[in-house]
Amino acid sequence: MASTATAASAAQGYTYSRPSGLDEGLLGLSTSGGTTSTGPQAHPYFFSGLLTQAAPAAAALTALADVARTRYHxxxxxxxxxxxxxxxxxxxxxxxxxxxxxxxxxxxxxEGALDGEVHERGTTNVDVNGPLREALARVGGSDPLHLAVGADELAVTTLDGAVVEKKVPLPERWLRGFAEVQVITAGFDPRAELAAPEAVRFLRGLPKGSRGELWAVPAGRSLRVASRAAAGAVCLPGPERLRTMLPLLRFAKALRAYGPSVRAGSGPVASVWELELPGMRYVLSLSPEVRRGFSGEGAVLEALASDEAAGDADLLGALLSFEPRVEPDLLAERAGIGAARARAALTQLGTSGKVGFDTAEAAFFHRELPYDPSRVAALNPRLRSARTLVDEGAVRFATPDVAVVTSNGRERQVRFDGGRASCTCPWWADHGGGRGPCKHVLAARAVRESEGAAAAVLEGEGR
Structure with missing residues (x-):
């Protein structure tokens, strides 16, 4: 798979052996280039067998496609x-x-919705097209559906020129969003669980046309919608963004919500909404505001700026093999590092798309997104600016906990209080660290850590 980038987007090229389709009970999902447990493959062949829950799977795949083609603001x-x-x-x-x-x-x-043979583990893109979406909308009844993710080599080579090439505009912020969302949601806890009847009533009762910030507040066995945050509430920014769940409600078994801890007066935050279906889960993560994408949240910046975590991430990344659930303690033991370093390394791997996070299981999972992971750091303007400030010598420490950073002819003061930091710049005044650190904090932290490491080396040599 090849890609070319501009300042705003990349034209990501996908080559498929044939279009995905649904024909005579066979759902064939064509694969593009991807990474597998045995190395890169042009058209990996992952699975063949039965989808034992055909109707909910078809409806959920349609919902997934609808999200991908929607611009909510x-x-x-x-x-x-x-x-x-x-x-x-x-x-x-x-x-x-x-x-x-x-x-x-x-x-x-x-596993409960799959009955077949796994041919390979790995990650790829699959073709989703208009005719496939229309066919999925017609799937009903209780009969299982045959599923093939990819095709064996013989099938691919006998298609007589049926190669399909697609060019899809892939905005850089979309790539950054993939890196941000798993880092953000890794800090979430379960906040609410609704049984099917309550889930149906709650989702169908959400205000229509509301694109503002609302809150889901616990109310007995259900949730009620409020305009302000309260202890135990889950942020519901733009309830219209949950509408792709509505066609799935006839299959729903439960609805769960995840989010960070909030209190009365809290500002908008991201949240995760998980609809449990027979043998599967449909999950939506919502950014804090409808007009605010995940790409600008800045949650990855601290991890990207850490040299130690980057080195550990390279070590741990080589040990991963597309596990559905990554065990940090086991990885730490295999890598010969501490558990805390292993968890920091997993966060770093999340910034490069090598792991995602599953809130239902409170665990990372291994996957390899089909783009160059080194681009993620380059796509973050604050991190680029911070590195420039460090290279220009714009950071000096007045005391061990106070740094003065000169940027655009103005001095900004960065103050450290344990693991926390603050800055006197307008960005910090507007966001208070709620959208990640500013470039001045990133630069000061980088210099502080490098000077601390150098001091440790000198101390060791003095012994």
Whole structure:
């Protein structure tokens, strides 16, 4: 798979052996180039067998495609963007982002809904097109559906020129969003669980046309919608963004919500909404505001700026093999590092798209997004600016906990208080660190850590 980038977007090229389609009970998902447990492959062949829950799977895949072609702050359809699919042996994960980068969607087809043979583990794109979406909308009844993710070599070579090439505009903020969302949601906890009847009432009762910030507040066995935050509440920014769940409600078994801890008066935050279906989960992660994509949240910046975590991430990344659930303690033991370093390294791997995070299992999972992971750091302007400030010698420490950073002829003061930091710049005044550190904090932290490391080396040599 080849890609070329401009300042705003990349034209990502996908080559498929044939279009995906649904014909006579066979759902054939064509794969593009991807990474597998045995190395890169042009058209990996992951799974063949039965989808034992055909109707909910077809409806959920349609919902996933609808998210991928929606720009929620300017509601109008866009072109299809092909989802990323990972085969982890006991499950298939299908991931997508909205065109505006404010909604991350994932469909986990679990072992209970699959009956067949796993041919390979790995990650790829699968073709999603208009005719396939129309065919999926017609799937009903209780009969299982045959599923093939990819095709064997013989099938591919006998298609007589049926090669399909697609060019899909892939905004850089979409790539950054993939890196941000798993880092953000890794800090979430379960906040609410609704049984099917309550889930149906709650989702169908959400205000229509509301694109502002609301809150879901616990109310007995259900949730009620409020205009302000309260202890235990889950942020519901733009309830319209949950509408792709409505066609799935006839299959729903439960609805779960995840988010950070909030209190009365808290500002908008991201949240995760998980609809449990027979043998699968449909998950939507919502950015804090409808007009605010995940790409600008800055959650990855601290991890990207850490040299130690980057080195550990390279070590741990080589040990991963598309596990559905990554065990940090086991990885730490295999790598010969401490558990805390292993968890920091997993966060770093999340910034490069090598792991995602599953809130239902409170665990990372391995996958390899089909783009160059080194681009993620380059796509973050604050990190680029911070590195420039360091290279220019713009950071000096007045005391061990106070740095003065000169930027554009103005001095900004960065103050450290344990692991926390603050800055006197306008960005910090506006966001208070709620959207990640500013460039001045990043630069000061980098200098502080490098000077601390140098001092440790000198101390060791003095002994």
């Amino acid at each position: 300017q509601p109008r359809p866009t072109s299809f963007r092909d989802p990323v699919v990972t085969c982890s042996g006991d499950r298939l994960r299908m991931e997508s982002f909205s065109a505006c980068c404010g909604v991350y969607a994932r469909l986990d087809v679990l």
